[in-house]
Amino acid sequence: MEDPTTLLSEYGRLFGEDTDLYNRIVLGTLLPHCVWAPLPRFFQTWLRNYVGGVLLYLVSGLLWCLYIYYWKRNVYVPKDAIPSRRAMVLQIYVAMKAMPWYSLLPTVSEYLIEAGWTKCYPRLYHVGWPAYLVYLAIYLIIVEFGIYWMHRELHDIKPLYKHLHATHHIYNKQNTLSPFAGLAFHPLDGILQALPHCLALLFVPTHFTTHLVLLFIEGIWTANIHDCIHGKLWPVMGAGYHTIHHTTYRHNYGHYTIWMDWMFGTLRDPEEEDEGKVM
DSSP states (O other), rough: OOOOHHHHHHHHHHHHHHHHHHHHHHHHHSSOHHHHTTOOOOHHHHHHHHHHHHHHHHHHHHHHIIIIIIIITTSSSGGGGGHHHHHHHHHHHHEEEEHHHHHHHHHHHHHHHHHOOOOOOOOOOOGHHHHHHHHHHHHHHHHHHHHHHHHHHHHHSSHHHHHHHHGGGGGGGGOOOOOOGGGOHHHHHHHHHHHHHGGGGGSOBBBBBHHHHHHHHHHOOOOOOTTTOOOOOBBBOOHHHHHHHHHHSSSSOSSSHHHHHHHHHHOOHHHHHHHHHHH
């Protein structure tokens, strides 16, 4: 059996190699070498997360808006429900102010992983595919549970709502919501809602790269659930559910799925909502 100290040292070396590789891929492609290479690894990593986050947010949001509001105009969203350019620009402004702070969370997370504070492992062969899938399922359940309660408390604790979450809930009608609203939060609000991704690492063995990918998928997912298009894919907590959240403030706090809302009595189904309007 391998000595735990040796294993920890090996893990740390591999984590560092992965971080350096990702920094070179992103920063080496987009920025002059002299801008980022002299920086310590921590700041290189923050810069990589910031640049990658900004590009992911702007490119995915822009492409999705072009598709649903212009190319497929009136197919998915009625003309009177399309948000104004001014509303979308405001959402981008709020998100861009918060992005430097958002980028700190994965940066600190990677630092703690490299330092050996978490249960992360660097390579799939360290655990094997069956264990990888089991650990991933447990990780996602913890993340889903954590985000549900973090989101719910940001509503239930009035000072948190007033000073943090209300920034996001100024977009409370279909014609003010857009994919760009997905990251338009107070910086601390956005960090708190993503924090379960990092806290889960303290308890669940998690593949390092999978953790990073899931964090950045958040940017795409949050854009998707703010486009007001109900995908009707059970049990996914899609935009139809999340639009109700933005109009009632008391339902559909969940993230990827409806299960937590179902378990804790806060689920409201958009199809039942539509049937009630018809009746």
